[in-house]
Amino acid sequence: MKEPPRWLDEDAGPIVRPYALIRGRTRTSGEVFDLIASVTVVGDPAPHDLEPEQQLILRAARNPISVADVAVELDLPVGVVRVLLGDLRDHGLISVTSPSETGPRPNERILKEVINGLRAL
Protein backbone atom coordinates (compact mmCIF):
# COMPACT_ATOMS: atom_id res chain seq x y z
CA MET A 1 0.00 0.00 0.00
CA LYS A 2 2.49 2.59 -1.14
CA GLU A 3 0.10 4.99 -2.75
CA PRO A 4 1.28 8.55 -3.11
CA PRO A 5 -0.59 11.10 -1.02
CA ARG A 6 -3.76 12.33 -2.65
CA TRP A 7 -5.33 15.72 -2.34
CA LEU A 8 -9.10 15.63 -2.13
CA ASP A 9 -9.40 19.34 -2.48
CA GLU A 10 -7.37 22.46 -2.04
CA ASP A 11 -7.45 22.93 1.69
CA ALA A 12 -7.83 19.37 2.82
CA GLY A 13 -4.14 18.60 2.75
CA PRO A 14 -2.62 15.24 2.02
CA ILE A 15 -4.38 12.07 3.01
CA VAL A 16 -2.06 10.28 5.35
CA ARG A 17 -1.98 6.58 5.06
CA PRO A 18 -5.21 5.32 6.56
CA TYR A 19 -3.92 3.36 9.51
CA ALA A 20 -1.59 6.09 10.63
CA LEU A 21 -4.63 8.32 10.68
CA ILE A 22 -6.43 6.22 13.23
CA ARG A 23 -3.22 5.19 15.00
CA GLY A 24 -3.81 1.54 14.54
CA ARG A 25 -7.16 1.46 16.25
CA THR A 26 -9.59 -0.82 14.53
CA ARG A 27 -12.83 -0.20 16.29
CA THR A 28 -14.69 2.36 18.28
CA SER A 29 -15.46 1.83 21.91
CA GLY A 30 -19.15 1.46 21.19
CA GLU A 31 -21.05 -0.56 18.66
CA VAL A 32 -19.96 -1.10 15.07
CA PHE A 33 -21.83 1.23 12.75
CA ASP A 34 -23.90 -0.50 10.11
CA LEU A 35 -22.78 0.15 6.54
CA ILE A 36 -26.15 1.68 5.77
CA ALA A 37 -26.46 3.63 9.03
CA SER A 38 -27.16 7.27 8.37
CA VAL A 39 -24.60 9.90 9.32
CA THR A 40 -25.71 13.49 9.89
CA VAL A 41 -23.91 16.55 11.16
CA VAL A 42 -25.36 17.90 14.40
CA GLY A 43 -24.66 20.88 16.55
CA ASP A 44 -22.05 23.52 16.51
CA PRO A 45 -19.38 24.63 14.13
CA ALA A 46 -16.59 22.11 14.11
CA PRO A 47 -13.44 22.73 16.11
CA HIS A 48 -10.42 23.60 14.02
CA ASP A 49 -8.13 20.85 15.21
CA LEU A 50 -9.84 18.05 13.32
CA GLU A 51 -8.04 15.82 10.86
CA PRO A 52 -8.68 16.80 7.24
CA GLU A 53 -10.58 13.55 6.76
CA GLN A 54 -12.87 14.39 9.64
CA GLN A 55 -13.54 17.79 8.13
CA LEU A 56 -14.38 16.08 4.86
CA ILE A 57 -16.79 13.78 6.67
CA LEU A 58 -18.53 16.74 8.26
CA ARG A 59 -18.84 18.35 4.86
CA ALA A 60 -20.18 15.16 3.28
CA ALA A 61 -22.71 14.66 6.07
CA ARG A 62 -24.44 18.03 5.91
CA ASN A 63 -27.20 15.99 4.39
CA PRO A 64 -27.69 12.46 5.73
CA ILE A 65 -25.26 10.03 4.11
CA SER A 66 -24.66 6.33 4.69
CA VAL A 67 -21.50 4.99 6.32
CA ALA A 68 -20.66 3.15 3.10
CA ASP A 69 -21.08 6.31 1.03
CA VAL A 70 -18.74 8.16 3.37
CA ALA A 71 -16.10 5.47 2.82
CA VAL A 72 -16.52 5.71 -0.94
CA GLU A 73 -16.47 9.51 -0.95
CA LEU A 74 -13.28 9.63 1.09
CA ASP A 75 -11.79 6.58 -0.61
CA LEU A 76 -10.93 5.04 2.73
CA PRO A 77 -11.52 1.51 4.01
CA VAL A 78 -14.71 1.06 6.00
CA GLY A 79 -12.88 0.17 9.22
CA VAL A 80 -10.95 3.42 9.17
CA VAL A 81 -14.09 5.40 8.48
CA ARG A 82 -15.87 3.76 11.39
CA VAL A 83 -13.15 4.85 13.78
CA LEU A 84 -13.25 8.41 12.46
CA LEU A 85 -17.03 8.45 12.76
CA GLY A 86 -16.86 7.12 16.29
CA ASP A 87 -14.53 9.95 17.26
CA LEU A 88 -16.74 12.55 15.64
CA ARG A 89 -19.75 11.20 17.43
CA ASP A 90 -17.94 11.15 20.75
CA HIS A 91 -17.25 14.83 20.17
CA GLY A 92 -20.94 15.44 19.57
CA LEU A 93 -20.39 16.54 15.98
CA ILE A 94 -22.44 13.91 14.19
CA SER A 95 -25.28 11.52 14.84
CA VAL A 96 -25.23 8.00 13.46
CA THR A 97 -28.62 6.34 13.13
CA SER A 98 -28.75 2.65 12.40
CA PRO A 99 -31.54 1.43 10.11
CA SER A 100 -33.07 -0.64 12.89
CA GLU A 101 -33.54 2.48 14.99
CA THR A 102 -35.79 4.15 12.47
CA GLY A 103 -38.61 1.70 12.97
CA PRO A 104 -39.70 -1.87 12.52
CA ARG A 105 -38.65 -4.10 9.64
CA PRO A 106 -39.83 -2.84 6.28
CA ASN A 107 -43.53 -3.24 5.94
CA GLU A 108 -45.64 -4.35 3.04
CA ARG A 109 -46.32 -0.88 1.78
CA ILE A 110 -42.65 0.00 1.59
CA LEU A 111 -41.72 -3.21 -0.18
CA LYS A 112 -44.44 -2.66 -2.75
CA GLU A 113 -43.06 0.80 -3.28
CA VAL A 114 -39.62 -0.71 -3.82
CA ILE A 115 -40.98 -3.22 -6.33
CA ASN A 116 -42.71 -0.50 -8.31
CA GLY A 117 -39.65 1.71 -8.10
CA LEU A 118 -37.41 -1.05 -9.41
CA ARG A 119 -39.78 -1.75 -12.29
CA ALA A 120 -39.75 1.91 -13.20
CA LEU A 121 -35.96 2.14 -13.34
Place this chain on the structure above:
Amino acid sequence: MDSVLSEDPVALKILIAGGFGVGKTTLVGSISEIRPLRTEEVLSDRGVGVDDLDGVETKTTTTVAMDFGRITIREGLVVYLFGTPGQERFWFMWDELSYGALGAVVIADTRRLTDCFPSVDYFEQRGTPFVVAVNCFDGADRHSVDDVRIALDLDEDVPVLLCDVRRRTSAKEVMVTLVEHSLRTLTSAN
Protein backbone atom coordinates in the same frame (compact mmCIF):
# COMPACT_ATOMS: atom_id res chain seq x y z
CA MET B 1 -52.16 0.64 6.06
CA ASP B 2 -50.15 2.60 8.52
CA SER B 3 -51.74 5.81 9.55
CA VAL B 4 -48.35 7.41 10.04
CA LEU B 5 -46.72 7.88 6.69
CA SER B 6 -43.05 7.11 6.73
CA GLU B 7 -41.37 10.37 7.55
CA ASP B 8 -38.37 8.43 8.75
CA PRO B 9 -35.98 7.60 5.97
CA VAL B 10 -35.81 3.92 5.13
CA ALA B 11 -32.59 2.24 4.03
CA LEU B 12 -32.68 -1.32 2.74
CA LYS B 13 -29.84 -3.69 2.07
CA ILE B 14 -29.63 -6.39 -0.59
CA LEU B 15 -26.71 -8.77 -1.00
CA ILE B 16 -25.37 -10.07 -4.29
CA ALA B 17 -23.46 -13.31 -3.82
CA GLY B 18 -21.97 -16.08 -5.89
CA GLY B 19 -18.66 -17.57 -6.95
CA PHE B 20 -15.75 -15.81 -8.60
CA GLY B 21 -16.46 -14.27 -11.97
CA VAL B 22 -20.13 -15.20 -11.98
CA GLY B 23 -21.45 -11.71 -12.68
CA LYS B 24 -21.87 -9.98 -9.32
CA THR B 25 -20.19 -6.76 -10.34
CA THR B 26 -22.02 -6.77 -13.66
CA LEU B 27 -25.39 -7.13 -11.93
CA VAL B 28 -24.80 -4.28 -9.51
CA GLY B 29 -23.51 -2.11 -12.34
CA SER B 30 -26.50 -2.83 -14.55
CA ILE B 31 -29.02 -1.36 -12.16
CA SER B 32 -27.13 1.17 -10.10
CA GLU B 33 -24.20 3.45 -10.11
CA ILE B 34 -21.53 1.09 -8.89
CA ARG B 35 -18.61 2.13 -6.76
CA PRO B 36 -15.93 0.04 -5.13
CA LEU B 37 -16.14 -0.02 -1.37
CA ARG B 38 -12.99 -0.95 0.48
CA THR B 39 -13.27 -3.04 3.58
CA GLU B 40 -10.55 -4.81 5.45
CA GLU B 41 -9.79 -8.32 6.41
CA VAL B 42 -7.76 -8.73 9.56
CA LEU B 43 -4.95 -11.18 8.98
CA SER B 44 -3.24 -11.12 12.30
CA ASP B 45 -3.75 -9.85 15.80
CA ARG B 46 -0.16 -8.99 16.39
CA GLY B 47 0.64 -5.31 16.24
CA VAL B 48 3.01 -4.70 13.38
CA GLY B 49 4.46 -1.42 12.29
CA VAL B 50 2.69 -0.69 9.07
CA ASP B 51 5.04 1.94 7.79
CA ASP B 52 7.89 4.14 8.80
CA LEU B 53 5.92 6.55 10.95
CA ASP B 54 7.24 6.33 14.48
CA GLY B 55 5.07 4.64 17.03
CA VAL B 56 2.38 3.64 14.63
CA GLU B 57 1.21 0.14 15.23
CA THR B 58 -1.59 -1.62 13.54
CA LYS B 59 -3.08 -4.94 12.83
CA THR B 60 -2.15 -6.50 9.57
CA THR B 61 -5.05 -6.12 7.26
CA THR B 62 -5.62 -6.56 3.61
CA THR B 63 -8.20 -4.57 1.80
CA VAL B 64 -11.04 -6.36 0.12
CA ALA B 65 -13.13 -4.57 -2.46
CA MET B 66 -16.87 -4.97 -2.40
CA ASP B 67 -19.29 -3.84 -5.05
CA PHE B 68 -21.49 -1.11 -3.70
CA GLY B 69 -24.51 0.29 -5.48
CA ARG B 70 -27.32 2.60 -4.47
CA ILE B 71 -30.81 2.81 -5.92
CA THR B 72 -32.89 5.75 -4.81
CA ILE B 73 -36.53 4.74 -5.04
CA ARG B 74 -37.63 8.13 -3.81
CA GLU B 75 -36.42 10.65 -1.32
CA GLY B 76 -36.18 8.81 1.96
CA LEU B 77 -36.31 5.32 0.47
CA VAL B 78 -33.00 3.91 -0.69
CA VAL B 79 -31.89 0.40 -1.57
CA TYR B 80 -28.22 -0.40 -1.12
CA LEU B 81 -26.62 -3.28 -2.98
CA PHE B 82 -23.53 -5.07 -1.75
CA GLY B 83 -21.74 -7.55 -3.96
CA THR B 84 -19.53 -9.83 -1.94
CA PRO B 85 -17.18 -12.66 -2.80
CA GLY B 86 -18.78 -16.01 -2.12
CA GLN B 87 -15.87 -17.74 -0.49
CA GLU B 88 -16.04 -18.82 3.08
CA ARG B 89 -13.13 -16.70 4.10
CA PHE B 90 -15.27 -13.65 3.43
CA TRP B 91 -18.03 -14.72 5.77
CA PHE B 92 -16.94 -12.19 8.32
CA MET B 93 -18.29 -9.62 5.87
CA TRP B 94 -21.47 -11.53 5.22
CA ASP B 95 -22.36 -11.77 8.88
CA GLU B 96 -22.44 -8.05 9.04
CA LEU B 97 -24.08 -7.56 5.68
CA SER B 98 -26.83 -10.08 6.15
CA TYR B 99 -27.88 -8.56 9.45
CA GLY B 100 -31.15 -6.86 8.72
CA ALA B 101 -30.81 -7.50 4.97
CA LEU B 102 -33.97 -7.51 2.92
CA GLY B 103 -32.66 -10.44 0.92
CA ALA B 104 -29.95 -11.83 -1.29
CA VAL B 105 -29.38 -12.75 -4.91
CA VAL B 106 -27.23 -15.82 -5.45
CA ILE B 107 -25.86 -15.85 -8.98
CA ALA B 108 -25.20 -19.31 -10.35
CA ASP B 109 -23.24 -20.48 -13.37
CA THR B 110 -24.40 -23.92 -14.52
CA ARG B 111 -20.86 -24.83 -15.56
CA ARG B 112 -19.62 -24.32 -12.03
CA LEU B 113 -22.67 -24.84 -9.93
CA THR B 114 -20.82 -25.95 -6.83
CA ASP B 115 -19.37 -22.45 -6.57
CA CYS B 116 -22.68 -21.18 -5.28
CA PHE B 117 -23.26 -23.93 -2.69
CA PRO B 118 -21.70 -21.97 0.17
CA SER B 119 -23.86 -18.93 -0.58
CA VAL B 120 -27.04 -21.00 -0.68
CA ASP B 121 -26.15 -22.78 2.55
CA TYR B 122 -25.34 -19.54 4.20
CA PHE B 123 -28.61 -17.79 3.43
CA GLU B 124 -30.66 -20.87 4.21
CA GLN B 125 -29.05 -21.05 7.62
CA ARG B 126 -29.43 -17.36 8.30
CA GLY B 127 -33.04 -17.36 7.16
CA THR B 128 -32.29 -14.57 4.70
CA PRO B 129 -34.77 -14.64 1.79
CA PHE B 130 -32.89 -15.30 -1.43
CA VAL B 131 -33.38 -16.04 -5.11
CA VAL B 132 -31.07 -17.95 -7.41
CA ALA B 133 -30.29 -16.15 -10.66
CA VAL B 134 -28.84 -18.50 -13.26
CA ASN B 135 -26.58 -16.39 -15.40
CA CYS B 136 -26.88 -17.20 -19.10
CA PHE B 137 -23.36 -17.96 -19.95
CA ASP B 138 -23.07 -20.28 -22.93
CA GLY B 139 -25.77 -22.86 -23.18
CA ALA B 140 -27.93 -22.14 -20.14
CA ASP B 141 -31.59 -22.66 -21.03
CA ARG B 142 -34.97 -23.41 -19.49
CA HIS B 143 -33.84 -26.85 -18.41
CA SER B 144 -31.12 -25.22 -16.41
CA VAL B 145 -33.67 -23.78 -14.04
CA ASP B 146 -35.05 -27.18 -13.07
CA ASP B 147 -31.59 -28.73 -12.98
CA VAL B 148 -30.35 -26.00 -10.73
CA ARG B 149 -33.32 -26.33 -8.39
CA ILE B 150 -32.67 -30.03 -8.04
CA ALA B 151 -28.92 -29.76 -7.79
CA LEU B 152 -29.18 -27.12 -5.09
CA ASP B 153 -31.99 -28.96 -3.32
CA LEU B 154 -33.89 -25.72 -2.94
CA ASP B 155 -37.12 -25.24 -1.07
CA GLU B 156 -40.07 -25.00 -3.43
CA ASP B 157 -40.72 -21.39 -2.60
CA VAL B 158 -37.21 -20.21 -3.51
CA PRO B 159 -37.42 -18.53 -6.92
CA VAL B 160 -34.94 -19.63 -9.57
CA LEU B 161 -34.71 -17.60 -12.76
CA LEU B 162 -32.56 -17.27 -15.82
CA CYS B 163 -30.83 -13.98 -16.37
CA ASP B 164 -28.30 -12.11 -18.38
CA VAL B 165 -27.15 -9.57 -15.87
CA ARG B 166 -25.40 -7.53 -18.53
CA ARG B 167 -28.89 -6.42 -19.58
CA ARG B 168 -30.59 -3.89 -17.40
CA THR B 169 -34.08 -5.33 -17.94
CA SER B 170 -32.85 -8.73 -16.87
CA ALA B 171 -31.08 -7.32 -13.84
CA LYS B 172 -34.26 -5.46 -12.90
CA GLU B 173 -36.28 -8.65 -13.17
CA VAL B 174 -33.89 -10.37 -10.79
CA MET B 175 -34.22 -7.60 -8.24
CA VAL B 176 -38.00 -7.42 -8.54
CA THR B 177 -38.24 -11.19 -8.12
CA LEU B 178 -36.19 -10.98 -4.96
CA VAL B 179 -38.17 -8.17 -3.37
CA GLU B 180 -41.44 -9.91 -4.23
CA HIS B 181 -40.06 -13.03 -2.58
CA SER B 182 -39.01 -11.05 0.50
CA LEU B 183 -42.48 -9.56 0.62
CA ARG B 184 -44.09 -13.01 0.50
CA THR B 185 -41.75 -14.22 3.23
CA LEU B 186 -42.62 -11.21 5.33
CA THR B 187 -46.37 -11.49 4.92
CA SER B 188 -46.46 -15.23 5.48
CA ALA B 189 -44.49 -14.77 8.70
CA ASN B 190 -47.15 -12.45 10.11
